[in-house]
Amino acid sequence: MPQLGGGGGSGDDLGATDEMLAFKDEGEQEEKIPQGGFPERDLADLKSSLVNESEGAGSSGQAGSGPGQTEALRRAQNSQRLYQDKLPDALEEGLKAQDGSGVGMYKESVYSGYNLLVHYPANGVSAGAGAGAGAGAGSGTGAGAGTGAGAVSGAGQPLHAKPGQPSHGVPQITPLYEHFSSHQTHVSADINQKQGVHRPLQTTDISSFYSLSPGGVGQISHTMGWFTHPSLMLGSGMHTTGIPHPAIVPHSGKQELQHYDRGLKPPSEAKQEKEAKKPTIKKPLNAFMLYMKEMRAKVIAECTLKESAAINQILGRRWHALSREEQAKYYELARKERQLHMQLYPGWSARDNYGKKKRRSREKHQESNTGEKLKGLEECLSTLQVTRENEVFLESLEEGLQDPGSPKKCRARFGLNQQTDWCGPCRRKKKCIRYLQGEGEGRCTSPVSSDGSAIDSPPSPLDSLQYIRPAFTPDQLTSPTDFTHRPPSCPFSLSLHLKPTPHGVGLPAR
DNA sequence: ACCCCTTTGAAGTCT
DNA sequence: AGACTTCAAAGGGGT
Numbered sequence: 001m002p003q004l005g006g007g008g009g010s011g012d013d014l015g016a017t018d019e020m021l022a023f024k025d026e027g028e029q030e031e032k033i034p035q036g037g038f039p040e041r042d043l044a045d046l047k048s049s050l051v052n053e054s055e056g057a058g059s060s061g062q063a064g065s066g067p068g069q070t071e072a073l074r075r076a077q078n079s080q081r082l083y084q085d086k087l088p089d090a091l092e093e094g095l096k097a098q099d100g101s102g103v104g105m106y107k108e109s110v111y112s113g114y115n116l117l118v119h120y121p122a123n124g125v126s127a128g129a130g131a132g133a134g135a136g137a138g139s140g141t142g143a144g145a146g147t148g149a150g151a152v153s154g155a156g157q158p159l160h161a162k163p164g165q166p167s168h169g170v171p172q173i174t175p176l177y178e179h180f181s182s183h184q185t186h187v188s189a190d191i192n193q194k195q196g197v198h199r200p201l202q203t204t205d206i207s208s209f210y211s212l213s214p215g216g217v218g219q220i221s222h223t224m225g226w227f228t229h230p231s232l233m234l235g236s237g238m239h240t241t242g243i244p245h246p247a248i249v250p251h252s253g254k255q256e257l258q259h260y261d262r263g264l265k266p267p268s269e270a271k272q273e274k275e276a277k278k279p280t281i282k283k284p285l286n287a288f289m290l291y292m293k294e295m296r297a298k299v300i301a302e303c304t305l306k307e308s309a310a311i312n313q314i315l316g317r318r319w320h321a322l323s324r325e326e327q328a329k330y331y332e333l334a335r336k337e338r339q340l341h342m343q344l345y346p347g348w349s350a351r352d353n354y355g356k357k358k359r360r361s362r363e364k365h366q367e368s369n370t371g372e373k374l375k376g377l378e379e380c381l382s383t384l385q386v387t388r389e390n391e392v393f394l395e396s397l398e399e400g401l402q403d404p405g406s407p408k409k410c411r412a413r414f415g416l417n418q419q420t421d422w423c424g425p426c427r428r429k430k431k432c433i434r435y436l437q438g439e440g441e442g443r444c445t446s447p448v449s450s451d452g453s454a455i456d457s458p459p460s461p462l463d464s465l466q467y468i469r470p471a472f473t474p475d476q477l478t479s480p481t482d483f484t485h486r487p488p489s490c491p492f493s494l495s496l497h498l499k500p501t502p503h504g505v506g507l508p509a510r
Numbered sequence: 511a512c513c514c515c516t517t518t519g520a521a522g523t524c525t
Numbered sequence: 526a527g528a529c530t531t532c533a534a535a536g537g538g539g540t
Contacts (some may be wrong), residue, residue, distance in 0.1 A: 283533045288518040292534065308535040309516040316517040334519080350521050354531060357513095 247341060248279045281348050284341040287330035288319055 285293065292315050299311050299318075319327070341348070 283520075283531095285533060286519040289533060292517075296535070307515085307537050309514085309537080311535075312515085312517040314517090319518070331519095338520085350532075351523090353533085354522055357532070 247282045247284065247344070280353060281345050283350055283353065284337045285334065287327065287334040288316075290333050290337070291315065291319055291322075291327075291330045 292312065295315055295318065296311060299314050300306065303311070303314065305311055305314075
């Protein structure tokens with residue numbers, strides 16, 4: 001696989017993973033495509049490609065078109081009709097653009113995309129704001145499809161496209177940088193130097209592909225923010241200049257961590273709130289995402305489709321239909337985008353956002369029955385005629401609990417007295433402070449400091465339940481298999497691990 | 511209000 | 526190491 005050697009062998013290997021992936025021609029894919037296929041991307045190919053694109057959503061349905069057509073299929077076919085209605089226009093456009101270089105159809109878009117770069121991405125932001133940001137650009141928000149992205153195709157001429165500029169389809173970045181520079185009236189160059197962020201010219205405009213979230217901060221040409229050292233960034237997506245960067249998305253309230261403060265009021269509430277206000281730094285866009293962002297409006301305009309899923313299918317097909325050279329542009333952009341992102345957020349890792357979405361929905365579901373579980377637990381304890389004051393050792397609950405490492409092990413690890421030094425991480429101030437403070441090898445899911453405040457993450461209700469302290473001395477505890485007391489009414493696998501006593505197996509009299 | 515869909519690529523985690 | 530998972534964008538549709 002050829003590497004897309006970005007700016008040459010300058011030691012910049014940030015894009016080392018960028019590869020031109022061998023893609024299957026459309027004909028190789030599962031859907032039935034008129035023979036002739038796509039290998040040669042001539043006009044006929046383009047047409048069939050476009051038709052197939054619309055077919056994409058419903059192609060399988062057609063093949064197996066049984067008696068019952070699904071709604072999805074109908075929708076897809078409607079889309080196809082609409083799209084085919086539009087097809088002549090698209091072809092005409094393709095013809096216009098096609099000048100023999102083989103990549104004509106996308107040329108304008110590429111430039112247009114860069115035109116957009118000058119205006120801050122209009123997605124989700126008012127057109128007025130966009131126009132303001134691009135005031136000097138002149139082309140403004142023109143005839144876009146109404147969406148911010150519409151401005152991409154809405155602008156006719158690239159901002160700095162000089163008359164007669166060769167339209168080879170390769171983004172011309174330097175002129176944009178010049179344009180950008182001309183607007184940096186109050187951000188002096190020495191700031192850049194002082195802050196130690198040296199942005200190569202070529203990387204200047206790429207990040208404009210980022211969009212601000214609808215709830216994001218104001219609309220200011222973010223490029224100015226690039227002249228500010230990332231470590232000085234303020235919260236809410238601001239740099240010290242007060243200028244937002246599109247990759248920084250302030251939490252909108254519906255975002256992460258919200259789940260922690262429902263019902264429970266952990267001691268670290270303030271900390272959580274603080275954390276909730278921390279802006280999310282989004283991943284840099286990959287090549288395909290950049291391509292999508294640029295071409296979406298065009299496809300929407302051509303196909304009169306609005307469903308993003310369908311649009312994305314089309315874009316996916318078009319992506320595969322792109323020549324290597326065309327794709328290379330986006331790989332290169334993506335590489336620079338990552339590079340810039342890395343410069344702006346040195347400590348950031350994709351890990352920071354990893355699992356957030358899933359976790360959020362998972363915990364939401366879990367949460368919904370947390371209350372029930374708590375209630376059920378109380379009932380269980382009541383059934384067992386023990387109370388929290390009796391400090392029953394809950395070895396396990398049925399589901400949703402992970403083993404945090406048993407207090408018993410913890411005691412042993414730190415040489416604590418098995419008789420008296422009960423480990424009580426999570427809401428238990430006494431004993432085993434080292435474990436509480438996270439020094440232990442075992443993990444405590446809810447470490448708390450000796451004053452009871454959370455060290456790391458706020459304890460979930462279930463976490464705290466795991467550490468209901470045993471009322472029994474260690475010699476009364478046995479392996480989990482010895483005895484399980486589970487009243488029929490108890491919804492949990494509440495296991496009390498007790499050794500038989502002279503009075504028989506069961507709850508010891510204490 | 512919020513998740514799903516749908517795409518590709520990058521980067522994460524898991525086995 | 527390779528397989529699998531998650532998240533980036535987008536916005537209509539569904540619950």
